[in-house]
Amino acid sequence: MTATLADFGIAFGRVAFVMMFILNLGGLLTWVERKQSAIMQDRIGANRASIFGLRIMGLFHPLADAIKMLTKEDFLPARADRFLFKLAPFVSVFFGLVAFASIPFGDTLRVGGRTIPLQAVTLNVGILYVFAMLSLGVYGVMMAGWASANNYALLGGQRAAALMISAEIAIGASIMGVVMWYGSLSLQDIVRAQGSLLFGWIPKWGILTQPLAFILFLTAGIAATKRIPFDMPEGESEIIGYFVEYSGMKFGMFAMADFLETVVIAGLTTSLFLGGWQVPYLYEAGFRFPWGGTLGLPHLLVVLLQVGAFSLKVVVMIFLMMLIRWTLPRFRYDQAMRLGWLGLFPLAILNIVLTGAVLLAWGSHP
């Protein structure tokens, strides 16, 4: 009985960690977005929300935003499809949340004779799972666009669908190169394989073995998050998107879903191309440097270092994506389509062919 209870607790803990990680990071991103864009643009950024005169660099603004959104009028258009209108934001957020489940945030943790995989769900096809959940997220957007009974919203939903399809094709095709290289669909296996060294001293991270796939994946991934430069489903400033008719927390949930997807794309990029939880030269028993030195570390510290490295890499990726979001102008609809279908997709196919050729020439994984 105690064993099953412990198992349940462990499973709950794994899921809870991932949920906390992604939800908190997603919530914090509203603050990061404001502050980072402000610093990039020689401004200070939101810093006025205060509790008892305490401002701590505007960190209370996400809180203030949440309170504002929860207390706003929840508007329902007269001719809207009531059920779908209410369901749409939940669908968006749901698939953003569950997508992170199979991304490993560490290797295994050994406590009291148990081996706990540091991953919410261990799937043999984890990479495809994340990909599938990301692609399902667009249903929320399309439902919102259609249920609003508003032509602008409908057009926004259509643009979202078209963008999602072209982004998905490119994501799927660019992932294939990585899958071929590491020979597995499990994210944990892919991350483990990235721990080995090239020429004895370079960590074999995906960004080195699959540089073209990295660029293609990042581009398509940013398109999948529906943020600038691929924000034509939303186009907050001028073209009006699928959530025109939404107000209050439902609108907030759509914005939240974008941030969650940003975290998921950052996590997936980290796992596929930046070595996931791998710390260079850190192994089970501690550091083993290529120049011969060793540094033994206790198991718990190693695990902590790995989880920390994963978090750090995700944060760096998010920083990069924010930097891109605040640097580039928006693509026009036709430009984004052309980039997706005539740019990213053929290049991804080329990457698959090249990877296959290299694998054939080497005979196995170099």
Add this chain to the structure above:
Amino acid sequence: MGVVAFVVIAGIAVGSALGLVAKRNPIHAALFLVVNLGAVAVLYLTLGAQFLAVAQVAVYAGAIMVLFLFAIFVLIPGKEETGPDPRRSYRIVALPVGAALLALLAAVVVVGTRGAGSPAPAPDGVESIARLLFTDYLFPFEVTSVLLLAAMVGVMLLARRREG
């Protein structure tokens, strides 16, 4: 536990399939189809076929149905399909075709259960599926690709700019 899960998921699958047929609103019908595909994917999961389940969701629910919805968005912006069906007389054909399909399905099920039993799926789905696809089922696989090619050529023909 397993039986309960099966009953619930199968119920969702059958219910959503009925909704797909019964709903007059094309968007609702398409969303029911998405739910149906998802439920079937979960059934695959309970059978241990992770790859098949995720591929079903990614390809059918994630890509093909999005295109479906996109097409419906473009063609029918209204809430309901209105007006009489212009091809009402064709509905008579539906009965024999449906009956034939049912008979075929029943035959497959009967043959499948009476036979020695289908080989249990290999635990790791991806490699075994790939092996089957490129050995035993290579011919149907290639025929399907020719079918898709034909569809693509047809689309290009239809979408081509006509001169003059």
Add this chain to the structure above:
Amino acid sequence: MKAAQRFYLREVISGLLLTGHHFFANMGKHLAHAFGRRDARGAVTIQYPEERRPLAPRLRSLHRLVRREDGSPRCVACMMCETVCPARCIYIVADEHPNPDIEKMPARFDIDLGKCVFCGFCVEACPEDAIRMDTGILEFSSYSRRGMIYTKEMLMALEPAGPNGVPRSPVPIPADRVV
């Protein structure tokens, strides 16, 4: 468009380098500021209510009525400003001044700031130098039109601005905003 620009990636990277440079340079200045280097500023933002931009000495801000040494207004209710005002926002009621050397004084001197266009003609027209627009106060707002009317008492209580246009008298609170 050149072929190199059509390829996007190079341009994207150069753009990212530019914005990234801004980010890290500003971040460094913010950190230096936080660790005591008060002259390091990472942003050009002026935190308005606490910090104010220096105002030009000739900037026309809220009017004030200049007082004599005995505290009565220097204004002699000659109606020059009321006449010259293009927006007709000044309303004066004349009265006898207790001092027989001074002929008149205003009993009422109201300026409707909802109408005022801040042209400064009243200041130019005044023969007694009794009205000036040098308080440095730029914050006048109210929830009603009534509250935009500033009376003689309010205008007489104001002081000229200090150096850099920093107001030396408190911003008058309109009648409808008194809590």
